[in-house]
Amino acid sequence: MTDPAEPPAGAGIAPAGEAPAGGRVGEVVVALDVGGTGMKCALVRPDGRVVHTERHHTRAERGPAAVVESILDVAEGLTGKARADGLTPVAVGLAVPGVVDETTGRAIWSANLGFRDVPLRKLLTARLGLPAALGHDVRVGGLAEARLGAGRGTRHVLFLAIGTGIAAAHVVGGSAFAGAHGAAGELGHVVVRPDGPVCGCGRRGCLEAVASAAAVGRRYTALTGGPATAAEVVTRAAGGEEAATRVWRETIDALADGLAIAQALYDTEVVVLGGGLAEAGADLLDPLGVALRQRLTFQTEPRLLRAALGDEAGSLGAALLALDTLNRVRRHDRA
Amino acid sequence: MTDPAEPPAGAGIAPAGEAPAGGRVGEVVVALDVGGTGMKCALVRPDGRVVHTERHHTRAERGPAAVVESILDVAEGLTGKARADGLTPVAVGLAVPGVVDETTGRAIWSANLGFRDVPLRKLLTARLGLPAALGHDVRVGGLAEARLGAGRGTRHVLFLAIGTGIAAAHVVGGSAFAGAHGAAGELGHVVVRPDGPVCGCGRRGCLEAVASAAAVGRRYTALTGGPATAAEVVTRAAGGEEAATRVWRETIDALADGLAIAQALYDTEVVVLGGGLAEAGADLLDPLGVALRQRLTFQTEPRLLRAALGDEAGSLGAALLALDTLNRVRRHDRA
Structure with missing residues (x-):
């Protein structure tokens, strides 16, 4: 029945x-x-x-x-x-x-x-x-975040995974774009700091080389000599530590530069942030939302949401x- | 019959x-x-x-x-x-x-x-x-270039129109992506020179503010004091004039930066170049192809083609x- x-x-x-x-x-x-x-x-x-x-x-x-x-x-x-x-x-x-x-x-x-x-x-x-x-x-x-997770009910979704590396998925109407050669959505390999650190891909200043969870740890270590995970950098920045605050501020700025580029090209309704760095929650989403807003002119601002499905x-x-x-x-x- | x-x-x-x-x-x-x-x-x-x-x-x-x-x-x-x-x-x-x-x-x-x-x-x-x-x-x-013009027979096409402004259309399988708010493909409003000229949109260093046909003329005038159209700059650069050569070189570099970003996000097979600046033909396509190749690492290089349908x-x-x-x-x- x-x-x-x-x-x-x-x-x-x-x-x-x-x-x-x-x-x-x-x-x-x-x-x-x-x-x-x-x-x-x-x-x-x-x-x-x-x-x-x-x-x-x-x-x-x-x-x-x-x-x-x-x-x-x-x-x-x-x-x-x-x-x-x-x-x-x-x-x-x-x-x-x-x-x-x-x-x-x-x-x-x-x-x-x-x-x-x-x-x-x-x-x-x-x-x-x-x-x-x-x-x-x-x-x-x-695909999963767009259809079952944070982007559910939204037609145009950008999923940004920030972990050891950075990559994105552009999902429209429940389908993710693969591109002609399976390499679409490589927002991590967009150059945002032409004089920045060398990326694993060989170029200098890719978003991934500046703002991945791994890069956050590396940049903090370069500045202080002490090792730290990205999560520790976030905690120390929230506590007001100067070096951590600086590294986190630079990370937010680089991510906002990357998202402004993605919005200019994809024009989505929602950006879902996932991967290890998204564990920072409001410490990531709040300043990133402000920084992105400052960079948009005629474009419509996407809503920033934290991924819902975890790993x-x-x-x-x-x-x-x-x-x-x-x-x-x-x-x-x-x- | x-x-x-x-x-x-x-x-x-x-x-x-x-x-x-x-x-x-x-x-x-x-x-x-x-x-x-x-x-x-x-x-x-x-x-x-x-x-x-x-x-x-x-x-x-x-x-x-x-x-x-x-x-x-x-x-x-x-x-x-x-x-x-x-x-x-x-x-x-x-x-x-x-x-x-x-x-x-x-x-x-x-x-x-x-x-x-x-x-x-x-x-x-x-x-x-x-x-x-x-x-x-x-x-x-x-859409027209992808289905009837230079991109005919190709599934993943980026059309880049370089005239008074710069805008792109991402066409897959004969359909162009509009985005969630009708503003997808705005490659002209991707920042490629953070310390560059102010763009009509209000930001500094947008691709359009550096490399549109209008911007090429403006930058040449700023350098020499004399007015010139983009077409004249191209001709003078081909003739070896120093200021024109410099402006055209900077234009090619900025366009290559923009196309490298577009390829990272869209991963197309073909880029069709249209608008007034594409009248430069091989003077645009040849150096742009070389400059784009230098910027790609693991990505597949798209073919650059001149638009076939004119205005x-x-x-x-x-x-x-x-x-x-x-x-x-x-x-x-x-x-």
Whole structure:
């Protein structure tokens, strides 16, 4: 018996303007978010409910071939776990960092994992016999924040992940833009300080080289000689310490320069701030909002929001990609 | 009799992935591209063939209400001209500068025309009794270059118009992104020289304040005391004149900084350069390509192409918008 007052199953997970995913009783998708350090894995129902999570070490030092083998083993293990629990795994979604071509399902390049053009989607389908989707970690994180998290109900969302690095995802109507070569949204590699520190990418003064969580720690150390995490710099700045205040002020200014550029090019309604640095909460959002406002002239100011899904955004986003793929396959089968 | 080897009517004008517009015998759309100085108008067949053009002065000094009245009169005159020639006008497309909300069909703001939230689409439909579409001049220009011009056959296109101002259109799969508030693609208002000249928007060092055709002339005059157009600066630089060489070098560097930012955020395959400054041809494209290459690290380099449609891109793009709208209306009527 169905209660007509109930929202349909999957309502929360459908992209804007699409019918809800629906899904059948007991169905789950297998989701993996693989980073340089760990793999965050989940079994997720079509309505977005997470029914199981597990974490593994990536052990990237073993080389890319071993990491790929581990990904396939863990994914297979998750389908086994689902079946043992009386559930039916129906698709698999995988998120990885670097340059990712979602259209061909290939991991083109990854600094952390050593991937060079690995056909991960094909490998997953071959091992599991299920429809598979490959996504970029920050883009699927943005997808999850836009559809299930802080950006829910908003059509134009920019998700900015500020951690060891900085990357963004531009999400419109529930889809994240990958670009022509899988490298859209690289706001971390926009030059904001031409005479600033050298970035990992080779250029000088990229936003990531000035304002990532790692850069905040480095700049404080350069100034004081003492080591500190970004979180400690934020705490000390809030306490009035001079060096920390200066580093944090420069960080806010650089981030505001980057967001002003993003707003000029993307014109979004909402900016969702995630990653380690967003843990600073109001100490980040409040001064950043003021600094961004000072930089906008005719542009409409986006609302700044803190990410809502924490470090599960990646695996939830991988699940969303898998569900989107499954829905496409089923629509195609019906047609 | 139809030759099966012939491309279907409208093939050139259909957005990527869609069936061609087709259209019926004798049908035309009315297209207007209204700028601060002039109106470029056309009657265009569904296959993209232009069957009539005319130009009018905008006379913006009369104020926005008079300009709106002129737009409606000129559009009505074009439908009359079409009917007198035995053609059937089936839709109207209008392009204007400024901040344009394509979804609601309203001209939100325009410096040149004085528009403040004018419901142009509704006014056109009321006057002409035809489906109407309102677009942003540079975004529809980008649409035309992507679908009919230099970007034809390419899925991810950035159109950069460098004239009195600088604006860009990001076109993917035959659609241009307007953003949440009709202000996406404002690459001219990205700060590339924090200590540079003050921009018309109020900020210092916007790309437009350094590298528009107008800014090139201004900077040359500031350096030499003598007036010159951007075209003259290019010619003198090619002839080895020192001041012109310096101004042109700085222009290329600023444009390359802007394009490196656009590539980091949009990741396109092709950049189509239009507007007055693109008349410089190889004197612009060759050094700009080299300067952009120096600024890219892990990103894929886009191909730089000169715009193919000249100053008809805007009216052709307005025609494309009108045809897209008409096709939506007809699909809806069939369903």
